[in-house]
Amino acid sequence: MKTIKGPAIFLAQFLGENPPFDTLDNLAAWAASLGYKGIQIPTDPRLFDLDIAGQSKAYCDDVRGRIAEHGIEITELSTHIQGQLVAVHPAYDTLFDGFAPPQLAARPRPASAACRRGIRKVTLRDLQPSIGRPQTRSWQSEPVQNSPQT
Numbered sequence: 001m002k003t004i005k006g007p008a009i010f011l012a013q014f015l016g017e018n019p020p021f022d023t024l025d026n027l028a029a030w031a032a033s034l035g036y037k038g039i040q041i042p043t044d045p046r047l048f049d050l051d052i053a054g055q056s057k058a059y060c061d062d063v064r065g066r067i068a069e070h071g072i073e074i075t076e077l078s079t080h081i082q083g084q085l086v087a088v089h090p091a092y093d094t095l096f097d098g099f100a101p102p103q104l105a106a107r108p109r110p111a112s113a114a115c116r117r118g119i120r121k122v123t124l125r126d127l128q129p130s131i132g133r134p135q136t137r138s139w140q141s142e143p144v145q146n147s148p149q150t
Helices: 024-033 057-068 080-084 095-099 111-122
Strands: 008-010 038-042 073-078 135-137
Touching: 008 073, 024 038, 024 057, 057 073, 080 095
Parallel strands: 008 038, 038 073, 073 135
Antiparallel strands: none
C-alpha cells in the first residue's frame, strides 16, 4: 500500500430506527457529511445481506454504486456477529441464540456445524470482487482465512 486512505467509520455502533441511522443510504450520507471517506458496513440484513450478496453481483454493484453516490467507499464488511458463531461451545449455545438468525436460534449447534455456518458467512472470497474487495473484520476464537492477501 502506497498511501493510507481515510478516515473511515464503523457503522454498526450507530445503526438505529431513526434517520440518519436507519438505512444504508442515510448512514452513508451522514458519514460523508462528517468528512469520512469510507465506511465499514455491518453485514446485518437491514444494511447488507450476505446471502443475497453471495449470489448476486447486481446486488453488490447496486450497494457499491449507492455508497459511491455519497462520495465515499466501502472499506470493510463487518462480520463480527457471524464470527461470534464460528465456534460456540455447547455450554454457551443458548446464550448465543441472540446472535443466530431466527431460523437457527433455539436449535442445538454442535461446534462443528457452528463452525461450518460461521466460516461460510465469514469467507467472502467469491463476494469480494463484486463489492470492490473490502477487507472483512470479525471476531472468532480461531483464525479463519477471510480475505485474500493482496
